[in-house]
Amino acid sequence: xxxxxxxxxxxxxxxxxxxxxxxxxxxxxxxxxxxxxxxxxxxxxxxxxxxxxxxxxxxxxxxxxxxxxxxxxxxxxxxxxxxxxxxxxxxxxxxxxxxxxxxxxxxxxxxxxxxxxxxxxxxxxxxxxxxxxxxxxxxxxxxxxxxxxxxxxxxxxxxxxxxxxxxxxxxxxxxxxxxxxxxxxxxxxxxxxxx
Numbered sequence: 324x325x326x327x328x329x330x331x332x333x334x335x336x337x338x339x340x341x342x343x344x345x346x347x348x349x350x351x352x353x354x355x356x357x358x359x360x361x362x363x364x365x366x367x368x369x370x371x372x373x374x375x376x377x378x379x380x381x382x383x384x385x386x387x388x389x390x391x392x393x394x395x396x397x398x399x400x401x402x403x404x405x406x407x408x409x410x411x412x413x414x415x416x417x418x419x420x421x422x423x424x425x426x427x428x429x430x431x432x433x434x435x436x437x438x439x440x441x442x443x444x445x446x447x448x449x450x451x452x453x454x455x456x457x458x459x460x461x462x463x464x465x466x467x468x469x470x471x472x473x474x475x476x477x478x479x480x481x482x483x484x485x486x487x488x489x490x491x492x493x494x495x496x497x498x499x500x501x502x503x504x505x506x507x508x509x510x511x512x513x514x515x516x517x518x
Contacts, residue, residue, distance in 0.1 A: 328432050436512050
């Protein structure tokens, strides 16, 4: 949230909004005078988010059911666009980044929070053992479904490296790319500014 650089009265976009966790945090950042738009194509996720939104009492969040690759939103409309743990599930990462860049005002930020591959060799080995071996096993035993717990590590493994994602951000018109590792590199925040 801090990397979005939002201010009271600002306009924010949550892409792949799912259950609206990021949108609700953005709402706090822009305050009652600001506006948040939450976009996702998955109706069941948005239904869960709608219940959270109703409980929150916030009135400055608009939910739009749409594909992140073709958002029905005006260009140059938002101070920041963020996506949290959704980019690696997109069919066309570059197209989503291009759309996020299109709808952000010049000088605005595009922020991507995503799972990543840890950098340190010792921690990476321990993490890979847990993530690829232990987590799917526990998921299979506890939930009697191993598939989602196999998918998660596979999706991280096949996703862009930090450098590849940064290069895509530059390609779609962002500059001053910054990468911030979280939890020893298990996740990374990529931040770019629209030219």
